[in-house]
Amino acid sequence: MNITRIIASELSATVSQIQAAVDLLDEGATVPFIARYRKEATGGLDDTQLRTLAERLQYLRELEERKATVLKSIEEQGKLSDGLREQIEACDNKTALEDLYLPYKPKRRTKAQIARENGLQPLADVLLADQSQDPETAANAYLNEQVPDSKAALDGARAILMEQFAEDAELIGRLRDKLWAEAEVHAQVLEGKEKDGEKFKDYFDHREPVRTMPSHRALAVLRGRNEGVLTVALKYQPDETLVTEQSAYEKIIAAHFKISDGHKWLRDTVRLTWRAKIFLSLELDALGRLKENADSDAITVFARNLKDLLLAAPAGRLPTLGLDPGYRTGIKTAVVDDTGKLLDTAVVYLHQENNALATLAALVKKYGIKLIAIGNGTASRETDKLAGELIKGLPEAGLHKIVVSEAGASVYSASELAAKEFPELDVSLRGAVSIARRLQDPLAELVKIDPKSIGVGQYQHDVNQTQLAKSLDAVVEDCVNAVGVDVNTASAPLLARISGLNSTLAQNIVAYRDENGAFDSRRKLLKVPRLGEKTYEQAAGFLRINGGKEPLDASAVHPEAYPIVAKMLDDLHISAADLIGNRDKIRQIKPAAYTTDQFGLPTIMDILAELEKPGRDPRGEFQTASFAEGINEISDLQAGMILEGVVSNVANFGAFVDIGVHQDGLVHISALADKFVQDPREIVKAGDVVKVKVLEVDAARKRIALTMRLNDDADSGSPKNGRPSENAARNNRSGSLKDKGQREKNVGNTAMADAFARLKK
Structure with a gap:
């Protein structure tokens, strides 16, 4: 109950709400299931609150277990007093607990x-x-x-x-807080590393308060240290005063133990204690805390970008031609039907344009292709131009071409999953299949790829990999369940992300489907090996069956609520098929008349919303960006150009935009809007199509500064000195390349330009 009260206070919820959610989690319920189908129990806690709750629950339970271990250890030593027990039991974090345990810890x-x-x-x-x-x-x-x-x-x-x-736990806690509040991180280049460490040039002599250091700069500095380019230390007073002056920290230690100013031996003891013992320990703590905070921020950014990417609007189920660009190896081509099934493959070459056009035209005519998905890698521009010629030559085909990100396609191509799906297909051609499918339905295809390979992260290889994987898995799970899947067409990797299912059950569903044909009802899922009632309860509401025996099986209405809908149908004297989608009839229903102890008003309202728009897709509208003709490389850019692009990545310091030159440009946070912006996501998210102006171009360092404030003056000269402040929203130099944020872009990031065109019937 103590843990429940703590979490309730942190989430501004009632104890009963939190306790209900804890009980459900302990029973094995998933976050998507609780958020969607147990609103009455939790008082409507959403998936974000439930994820936070689950994390805090784990932390606080681990803290309680550690307290028990510490108390037992001290008691066995015969040193546990009532006062010490109270202090330990009152600890609300692991750091304070370890401070108290330190004098008694076996060493x-x-x-x-x-x-x-x-x-x-x-x-x-x-x-x-x-x-x-x-x-x-x-x-x-x-x-x-x-x-x-x-x-x-x-x-x-x-x-x-x-x-x-x-x-002394009280003293160490006080010194730790003071050091965190006042100390600065000092980064310096190691002698002789100036040339090798050019990418860390901004940190060759850099000082910044540790408490306010942004995650991207912290991770950059720590990476520089790990690569042997920078030294990183914590500074709490000017170097020249260390020898001659007593620090404020030494004075605090002396005052804590009532040591007089005139006792030189004790004063020297205090100085040695601080400089040779306490500071070294607290410096490690502070840098560890900096890394932990930076990891948390970076993982949050990654998770948000991934969510936006996974929930990008699908182009829809249309026959699609996937083109994986290439010069020497040619353009790898794959045709998939409206369900994503591979129909044909080919390889064409840019230097044989006539042959390439003839081959592609034949594929278009043979398979009735409507969409062309073009990977955004090397030779993407030339391939896009070839596709344009193909469209001009076949006006009657009604073709549409869209450039999509191929980030992660090569990872999928070489994966065990791709090898199992296409054992006879060349690895390079598997990438073309993935490119075509991710245009049809980004979510269904991207779940097959390790999220870390999709290219929307910031310093993703530097952060805590366990926490990163856990966070990204949660995002994928939430996105898949928010959209729902067709159980008769979904792949095993997609099914494995459904609430209650795992890889084994997903494979069992696919195997049963292959052997017995399509499922005609949700209840038939119970015939799948190892899929029991509990799993069925967790998963059924997120699995769709179109054209089955029960019309409600195609909706997000959970089978447990079917009796409620049956009562509505009886009262209206209408069939389910006639009620679903009939707004007038649905609005005749009075929700309060159907509430029960199990199903309250929130669930009834969800049922009615689902009946009105069954199986509705929460993803946005289909949109595309038109990259400027003749702008193919960074050398083609000039300051002052206004271009259209796609937001590929959003960081805490701004947004990266793909403008079609194989190098994303940065719109600094201060150049996103004509107002102060606290969080870039207030203005843009990954996948958004935006207009930007080129402010500065540094072709040598592959740096592009952009602004979304189209009235800003472009800079035709060299980068300016100084870094834009948070209040520089009205400064037309705010996008300067000298800004620290531009230099912190993960070199491995590629544009995720999954922007699509709204097809006309």
């Missing part, structure tokens, strides 16, 4: 322990308690075989006091 034999064994603890106590005594004189009373002289005695006493000072 290797230290100098302080050896000094205690040699009888020097009383000397340390005396020197601290009675500061009027002369240390040398006091030490002479504690000499023995192991302590031959006063110097050895004082060294031992100092080691004991240093350990005591460094293990």
Whole structure:
């Protein structure tokens, strides 16, 4: 209940809401299922709140387990007092708990322990308690075989006091907070690494408060350290004062233990404790906290971009020609039908344009192709031009061409999944299949690819990989369940993301479908091996069956609510087929008349909304960007050009936009709008089509500065000095390439230009 109250307070929810959600999670219910079908129990907690709840629940439970371990350890040592127990039980984070445990934590034999064994603890106590005594004189009373002289005695006493000072939980907590609030990260280039570390040039001599350092700069600095280019340290006062002046931190330690200003030996002990023991530990803590915060921010950015990408509007189920561009190896071509099934493949070459056009035209006519999906990699521009010639030559075919991101296509091509699906197909041709399918339905195709290979992350290889994978898996699960899947056409990887299912059950569903034909009802899913009632409860509402025995099986209405709909039908004297989609009839239904203990008003309203628009797709409208003719390479760009592009990635410092030159440009956060922007996602998201003006171009470093404020003055000269501030929204130089954010773009990011055209009937 203590954990429940804590989470309730953090989420601004009631204890009963949180307890209900915890109980459901403990019973094995998934977040999508709870968010969609258990609103009455949780009071309408959404999937974001439930994800946060689940994470905090795990953390706080781990904290409770650690408290129990710590208490047991201290109790076994015979050192557990009532006051210490209360302190431990009151801890609300793992760091504070470990601070309290530190003096009692089993450790290797230290100098302080050896000094205690040699009888020097009383000397340390005396020197601290009675500061009027002369240390040398006091030490002479504690000499023995192991302590031959006063110097050895004082060294031992100092080691004991240093350990005591460094293990005082209250003091360490105070120093940690002060250091985090005031210290600066100082990055410097290692001698001789200037040339090799050119990409880290902005950090060759960089200082910034650790507390406010943005994630992209923190990760860049830490990467520079890991690559042996930069040194990274925490600075808490000017270097030149370290030798001559006592730091504020040393003064805090002295005051905490009531050490007088005139006691040189104790003052020296304090200085050694801070500089040789406490600071080194707290510096590691602070840099670790910086990395943890940066990881969290970067993972959040990645997750948001991935969600936008997965929920990009599908082009729809139309026969599609996928083109994977290439010069030397040719354009790999794949034809898929309206269900994504591979029909044919070919390879054509740009230098044989007539032959290429003839081959592609034959495929268009043979298979009734309506869409052409062009990968955005090398030779994409030339391939796009070839597709344009094909469309001109076949006006009667009604073709539409769209450039899509091929990020991750090569990963899919070489995967075990692709090899199993297309064992006889060349690896290069599998990429063309993926490009075609991701135009038809981005979500269905991209779930087959490791999210980290899709190219919408920021320093994704530098962050905590376990947390990243967990976060991205949650995003994929939420997106797939938000859209729902057709159980008779979905692939095993797509089915595996459905609430309650896993890879084994997904494979079993596909195998049963292949052996017995299409499912004609949701209930038939219970015949699938190892799919029991509990799994059916979790999954059924997200699985669609079109054209089956039960019309409701094609909707998001859960089978457990079918009796509610049956009562509505009886009251209206109408069939399900006649009610579904009939807005007038549906609006005659009074929701309150159908509420029960199990199904409250939220669920009834969801049912009515689903009946009105059954199987509605939450994804947006289909849109496309028109890349400018003749702009193929970064060298073709000039300051002042106004171009159309697609947002490929959104970071905390701005948005990257694909303008068709194989190098994304940056719209700094201050150049996104004519107002102050706190979060770039307030203005744009991945996949949005936007108009931008080119501010500056640095072809040598492959840097493009853009603005979405089309009245901004472009810079025809070299990059300006200085970095735009957060308040530079009205400064027409705010997109300058000198901005730190531009330099933090992950080199591996490729444009995710999944922008599509709304097809006309």
